Amino acid sequence: MKKTSLSSALMIAVVGAVALVGCKKKEEAVTTPPPAASTPAPAPVPEPTPAAPAVTVTSVTVGNAAAADKTVAPLATLAAKDKIIVSIKTDGTATNANVAAKLTYQDGQVAGEQSVALNTTAAETTNIEFTKPSGWPAGKYTAEVTVDGKAAGMPQQFEVK
Incomplete structure (x- = not known):
């Protein structure tokens, strides 16, 4: 077996490194392009402001006769055989706005849900009626109104006795 001295190995490494450095291409001088003619920056695009709802609910009333x-x-207590009317007063302009009323029983169960298409240009009252020939179960209910799927007006609570 042939022994290579440490100085020979170092010499080979130094020669290899010099050879690699010598083979490297010279970097061309980087020239910066002349600055482009200044153009005015585009005007900032303003953020669109959220559109106010076209129709607003001004009041919600629950009763049994219109x-x-x-x-x-307004009635706080209704009888089991009463017709439940959710009266929705609106203001504004709308074409085919979806106005809905939902009755929820005290246990969270939906007791009824209906909607109407509202076409209006001013203040208006829309009534949504709920009937149950077999009678409404006794208990507490909440009437909630939405316009185009968004909660509107104050939910109203009433009781059936």
């Missing part, structure tokens, strides 16, 4: 002008006298 007058000729669609107004409903």
Whole structure:
């Protein structure tokens, strides 16, 4: 076996390193392009402001009878065989706005849900009626109103006795 001295190994390594450095291409001088003619920056695009709802619910009333002008006298207690009317007063302009009313029983179960398409250009009252020929179960209920799927107006609570 042939022994290679440490100085020979170092010499070979130094020669290899010099050879690698010598083979490297010279980097061309990097020239920076002349600055482009200044153009005005584009005007910032303003953030769109969220559109106010076209129709707003001004009040929600629960009762069992509607007058000729669609107004409903508010009742806190209804009878089991009563018709439940959710009266929704709105203001604004809408074309085919989906106005919905949902009745929820005290245990969270949906007791009824209906919707109507609202076409209006001013203040208006819309009544949504719920009936149950077999009678409403006694207990507490909540009437909730939505416009185009978004909660609107104050939920109303009432009781059936």
